[in-house]
Amino acid sequence: MSEQKTPVAEQPSAQTTAPSPSGGSGGSALQSLFHGSSARSLGLVIALAAIFVIGIITTGDRFLSGDNMLVILRHASIIGVISIGVTFVITAGGIDLSVGSVMGLTTVVASLASVQMAATQSTWLLMVLVALAVGALAGLINGVIIAYGSVVAFIATLAMLVGARGLAEIISGRRTLLVTNTDFTGVMRADVLGIPVLVWIFALVAAAGWFLLNRTTFGRRTVAIGGNLEASRLAGIKVKRHVVSLYVLAGVTAAIAGLMMMGRTTSGTSTHGLLYELDAIAAVVVGGTLLAGGRGTIIGTVLGVLIFSTLTNVFTQNNMDTSVQALIKGAIIVLAVLLQQRFAVRKERKAKAKPIRA
16 A cells, blocks of 8 residues: 555655756747756767767778777677666665676676586576676675665675675686686677677667666656655655665676676686776766766766777777876766766756745
8 A cells, every 4th residue: 555655755756856847838948958868968979979070080980990880889888787787876876886896706606617517508598697696696785784784885885896806716716717608608799680799788788777767666766765865765665675676786787797798708707897887987977877866867878888988999099008098087087077066056056046836
């Protein structure tokens, strides 16, 4: 009975977080176009186009070649899948620093000789199930510690970052484990309609993430928790249980990315996913998801991933020093956060200035 009343109770929270039109229909529509999510997505598209122009100018036709476009998409796909899970966590006001280490741990466990032997005797999907189970378990541990142990998400996931990487090193003996199951590698390295399977996986995960965040009660609750946790609890949302499910989701997407990395490199090692959590958070923030929570965008995350992947490709094509690359990426992240803060302050001022209607 109480579960059925939840969507009704959540509506005021959604109304307070979503920007509402202020005047006539024509002016409000135009205003929402240039100040809402459409404007943010348009800005990201323009930024991506500008990077493409720079790539064409600096490297010529080599940049626009079909092979290079596939290189960009392959690179974006693995980071992109992780970023989808991180988007949900950050939208709810959390953070997950462990996804890169969890990804490395899943590749090691799924590449163990015993797992591959069992997969050879049955089906390669067994390796997939093992990896997903490891990722979900790591996310479950994170979620329980954060939600029920009242540990700050930064500290809990930082501990998982160190612990998962250490466990992966112990299990693998600091060695690279080769993936010998040809059925698994054959599927992961295949092309469908001329596009790598890895890119298709990214597209499917992104589409599922968009639907989950924008068209389901789960997504509305995620946004509500990020906007006001206490109000969400009073509205009837089981906040702790939901937070746990978000970190399980992040762990599962890290496991999917681990499977993609195994297919791409035919190996499992504790070094897979090193610093990927930072790349994922950067893509999510640049894409327009608020670090403070309460607003998330899957489309923005996808565009953010493509921006960083294309930018890295342009840097590589021009033989730019990796230190300079890191410096430029860091500047982009700082700029994105500063813009977020500026828009948040402006939105808060407008909300205070708007008269309250009965």
